[in-house]
Amino acid sequence: MSTVILEPWDHETFVAQLRAVGMTRYHHLHPFHQAMNRGALSPEQIRAWIVNRFYYQQHIPMKDAAILANCPLPEVRRLWLHRISDHDGEHEDEGGIAAWLKLAEASGLSREEVLSGRHVLPGVRFAVEAYVTFARQQPWPLAVASSLTELFSPDLMSERLAAFERYYTWISPEGLTYFRARLQQAPRDAAQALELTVRYCTTRQLQEGAVQALAFKCDVLWSMLDALQFAYGPLPGEPAQTAASTSAPTPAPQEGRL
Numbered sequence: 001m002s003t004v005i006l007e008p009w010d011h012e013t014f015v016a017q018l019r020a021v022g023m024t025r026y027h028h029l030h031p032f033h034q035a036m037n038r039g040a041l042s043p044e045q046i047r048a049w050i051v052n053r054f055y056y057q058q059h060i061p062m063k064d065a066a067i068l069a070n071c072p073l074p075e076v077r078r079l080w081l082h083r084i085s086d087h088d089g090e091h092e093d094e095g096g097i098a099a100w101l102k103l104a105e106a107s108g109l110s111r112e113e114v115l116s117g118r119h120v121l122p123g124v125r126f127a128v129e130a131y132v133t134f135a136r137q138q139p140w141p142l143a144v145a146s147s148l149t150e151l152f153s154p155d156l157m158s159e160r161l162a163a164f165e166r167y168y169t170w171i172s173p174e175g176l177t178y179f180r181a182r183l184q185q186a187p188r189d190a191a192q193a194l195e196l197t198v199r200y201c202t203t204r205q206l207q208e209g210a211v212q213a214l215a216f217k218c219d220v221l222w223s224m225l226d227a228l229q230f231a232y233g234p235l236p237g238e239p240a241q242t243a244a245s246t247s248a249p250t251p252a253p254q255e256g257r258l
């Protein structure tokens with residue numbers, strides 16, 4: 001039996017394959033985000049999203065440190081390194097994680113309850129940890145490719161910013177600093193990650209691996225919203241479950257729920 005070695009895709013085809021994943025699987029298509037952006041979420045649902053997303057934010061620098069740890073190339077590490085201080089800041093109370101905490105406080109959550117992690121849903125915990133594990137265990141160019149969801153985040157982020165300013169005015173504008181900063185950082189990070197993915201995924205196997213890595217990351221983000229929707233739904237416009245539609249008894253509220 002002979003193994004067929006496929007030719008690598010040319011640059012254009014490879015980038016088109018990556019972009020196609022985002023068009024169909026990125027979390028801007030999730031009903032929870034769509035309800036958020038049309039102003040339909042309650043304060044409780046917004047707070048649940050913020051406190052659960054904080055768990056993701058906390059783990060991003062750990063994911064980036066795993067990429068650095070696995071990468072033997074100083075020129076790549078030099079490019080990637082700033083991602084850690086973007087989130088952790090150079091000093092206390094600076095950087096993305098501190099900004100996300102300010103968003104949480106502006107939404108009425110206490111710093112203590114956010115940092116305690118007690119509202120983090122099991123599905124969110126598993127999804128986020130899967131992302132860190134992926135970066136630890138996969139070849140670093142594939143872990144870099146998995147960050148390419150950020151190619152698609154600026155559009156969602158500007159839509160979200162407009163939605164928060166228009167519909168969720170009970171959150172003070174200073175709370176939105178995180179989103180404004182990401183509008184600058186995400187396009188730069190995505191361009192850098194795309195450049196590295198194209199440069200180092202040179203075989204067809206690595207290219208296909210990069211497309212799968214990006215699909216996996218879309219699943220991470222999607223699963224987080226599934227968990228939120230299940231715990232805090234129904235969303236407006238979604239049929240509420242009635243006693244007649246389910247034979248299961250109403251579950252007791254989960255411990256840690258907001």
Ligand SMILES: O=C(O)c1cc(C(=O)O)c2c(n1)C(=O)C(=O)c1cc(C(=O)O)[nH]c1-2
Pocket residue numbers: 060096146147148149150152153156157182
């Ligand atoms: O709010 C969002 O929709 C969103 C999405 C993503 C993303 O697409 O991965 C990131 C972020 N935000 C974000 O704030 C962030 O810092 C970030 C880092 C990464 C990454 O994979 O390295 N993605 C994202």
